[in-house]
Amino acid sequence: MTPLKIALTKGRTEEQVIPLLEASGIDVSGLKNKQRRLIFNEDPRYQIILVKGPDVLTYLNNGTVQIGIVGSDILDEQNNSQYPMLDLSVGKCRFVLASTEDFNPRNPRRKIIATKYPNITKRYFQSIGEDVEIIKIEGSVELAPLTGLADAIVDIVETGRTLRENNLKVYAKLQPVNTKLVVNRLGLRQYRQQIKELVASLRKADLASVKE
Amino acid sequence: MKNTMLPNGTRDEFGRTAEIKENIQNRLVDQFKNRGFSKLITPVLEYADVFAPLNSTDYRPYQLLDEKGETMVLRPDLTLPVARVLSTTGVSLPVKWYYSGDVFRLKKQLSGSYNQLTQAGIEIIGYQDLKADFECIATALDGCSSLGINEAYVQLSHAKFIDDVLNILPLPDPAKESLKAALFEKDLSKFDKLIAPLEKTDFAPFIKEWPWLFGDFDEVMTILKKLPKNSILNEITKELQNTKDFIAKEYPQYQVTMDLSIQAPQSYYTGIVFQGFTEESPDYLFSGGRYNNLLQSFQNQNVPAVGVAFDIDALVSRFIGNNSSQQTLVYFDDSQWAKANQFVKETKNATLCLANTLEQAKTIAEQTNSKLIDLSKEEANQ
Numbered sequence: 001m002t003p004l005k006i007a008l009t010k011g012r013t014e015e016q017v018i019p020l021l022e023a024s025g026i027d028v029s030g031l032k033n034k035q036r037r038l039i040f041n042e043d044p045r046y047q048i049i050l051v052k053g054p055d056v057l058t059y060l061n062n063g064t065v066q067i068g069i070v071g072s073d074i075l076d077e078q079n080n081s082q083y084p085m086l087d088l089s090v091g092k093c094r095f096v097l098a099s100t101e102d103f104n105p106r107n108p109r110r111k112i113i114a115t116k117y118p119n120i121t122k123r124y125f126q127s128i129g130e131d132v133e134i135i136k137i138e139g140s141v142e143l144a145p146l147t148g149l150a151d152a153i154v155d156i157v158e159t160g161r162t163l164r165e166n167n168l169k170v171y172a173k174l175q176p177v178n179t180k181l182v183v184n185r186l187g188l189r190q191y192r193q194q195i196k197e198l199v200a201s202l203r204k205a206d207l208a209s210v211k212e
Numbered sequence: 213m214k215n216t217m218l219p220n221g222t223r224d225e226f227g228r229t230a231e232i233k234e235n236i237q238n239r240l241v242d243q244f245k246n247r248g249f250s251k252l253i254t255p256v257l258e259y260a261d262v263f264a265p266l267n268s269t270d271y272r273p274y275q276l277l278d279e280k281g282e283t284m285v286l287r288p289d290l291t292l293p294v295a296r297v298l299s300t301t302g303v304s305l306p307v308k309w310y311y312s313g314d315v316f317r318l319k320k321q322l323s324g325s326y327n328q329l330t331q332a333g334i335e336i337i338g339y340q341d342l343k344a345d346f347e348c349i350a351t352a353l354d355g356c357s358s359l360g361i362n363e364a365y366v367q368l369s370h371a372k373f374i375d376d377v378l379n380i381l382p383l384p385d386p387a388k389e390s391l392k393a394a395l396f397e398k399d400l401s402k403f404d405k406l407i408a409p410l411e412k413t414d415f416a417p418f419i420k421e422w423p424w425l426f427g428d429f430d431e432v433m434t435i436l437k438k439l440p441k442n443s444i445l446n447e448i449t450k451e452l453q454n455t456k457d458f459i460a461k462e463y464p465q466y467q468v469t470m471d472l473s474i475q476a477p478q479s480y481y482t483g484i485v486f487q488g489f490t491e492e493s494p495d496y497l498f499s500g501g502r503y504n505n506l507l508q509s510f511q512n513q514n515v516p517a518v519g520v521a522f523d524i525d526a527l528v529s530r531f532i533g534n535n536s537s538q539q540t541l542v543y544f545d546d547s548q549w550a551k552a553n554q555f556v557k558e559t560k561n562a563t564l565c566l567a568n569t570l571e572q573a574k575t576i577a578e579q580t581n582s583k584l585i586d587l588s589k590e591e592a593n594q
Contacts, residue, residue, distance in 0.1 A: 002491075062323075063494030079269070081269065084399050085399065086400055086401060186495065188426075189367065189427075189471065193427075199400065
């Protein structure tokens with residue numbers, strides 16, 4: 001049997017998903033003690049590779065892997081066209097519009113918004129009928145309103161601690177974010193049984209982890 | 213600075229790849245001709261409106277303006293130009309056409325996908341009967357076997373199935389729309405929440421399995437029987453069963469699967485949809501179906517139409533890597549033209565080496581990793 005190929009987002013998603021994979025009966029001994037490796041074949045049924053979030057979709061779209069595990073923030077930002085089959089209960093957070101205390105969302109002038117997610121930001125402001133200028137930055141988004149680069153930011157928050165520590169306030173809650181299992185369209189047809197089993201056991205493990 | 217690089221998403225093809233591509237195209241075209249189809253060539257440039265019926269996410273076209281400021285595109289598809297030809301000329305039906313050429317679609321930058329794709333296919337217009345669908349499937353499968361692809365899956369589906377089932381579900385319309393979206397995206401988490409109100413109805417046993425309603429033909433049929441009886445669905449089921457029986461009888465080497473959870477490729481599809489793939493291919497090898505609404509955006513009157521297209525690039529990638537053989541270079545003396553020509557004709561994958569000295573020929577053979585045959589030596593020995 002050809003192993004099912006899975007691209008897993010490295011970093012926080014990887015840490016949160018490994019217990020779920022383990023609870024679904026997958027041998028993750030390699031992933032737990034990975035050193036500098038990026039490909040894991042410990043479980044003969046799967047080949048797991050570790051890649052950055054946006055690259056998960058590149059691998060999926062090329063049919064190089066059949067399955068991707070990645071945050072919905074990246075799927076939404078990149079206009080995913082593969083199957084987002086399963087919501088996992090890990091990696092839950094939310095997009096928010098945040099800024100300094102003196103920010104006035106009702107101020108009619110064209111605002112400048114800094115974000116790592118220009119597409120999501122654009123869609124949000126379109127949905128409320130407001131035209132804004134978007135500046136894309138790569139990290140430490142909180143700095144933008146503090147330094148005067150932008151009027152406000154659109155970013156992901158989990159607990160809100162980073163915002164509070166930087167004296168930023170949430171002005172609007174946008175869509176929620178969570179980790180998803182995404183499946184390549186043709187791959188699902190080629191590996192129907194294997195994927196069905198993986199989805200069922202992951203779902204069970206995920207439900208059990210929520211109940212705990 | 214001069215920009216002499218290739219634009220993103222394009223490529224040059226040469227050597228073996230180009231040759232394989234040409235061979236595949238020729239073989240398929242020969243097949244189309246032998247079945248009595250006639251050639252249709254349409255321009256690469258068309259007005260954007262011709263392609264309005266395409267879903268825009270997968271078919272983003274390259275656009276440019278003509279001298280009056282109207283938007284033109286490099287064709288992203290080869291079927292809609294056929295509809296344009298039909299509606300703007302007085303061709304009398306039925307017709308059987310074949311085409312082969314490139315389509316252009318803008319994909320995500322730097323993602324490793326190509327924006328220029330080669331297709332070859334057929335269109336049968338003016339025949340309503342399932343026989344026309346069968347001829348398309350037969351052409352596709354004969355094409356596969358002429359290329360030596362003897363193990364493949366034919367996936368059948370039906371453009372009307374999903375809407376017809378949704379129609380009889382006891383749900384409000386907005387809920388039906390969300391259910392359809394969740395089904396197409398295979399978003400199981402969302403789907404399960406949406407079907408909760410159907411838990412206690414006759415539909416429950418079927419609906420729970422719906423997102424997984426693909427795979428072996430007979431297994432899918434068994435699940436289908438869990439649906440409450442309905443005359444419209446009976447008709448669809450009959451068409452699918454007849455198509456499956458046709459393939460099983462005429463092309464027993466190919467396996468038939470069915471997918472009743474998939475979205476039709478375009479909104480103008482109206483009947484059987486079929487796609488071919490193999491276990492290792494990253495893309496469908498061929499794709500086709502019945503689209504009696506093809507002419508909807510061109511004229512008031514619809515005509516029955518069915519067609520199939522091969523993805524030539526997917527076929528090429530199948531053959532690359534297989535049996536890659538070394539080329540043989542034939543070095544010869546000026547006096548040996550006839551003999552060398554004969555030798556090249558008789559030897560597989562050989563070509564004349566046009567170097568002036570044996571020394572040069574050896575260097576070329578080394579650089580191109582080819583085998584060198586030295587005919588001049590034989591002459592000297594005689």
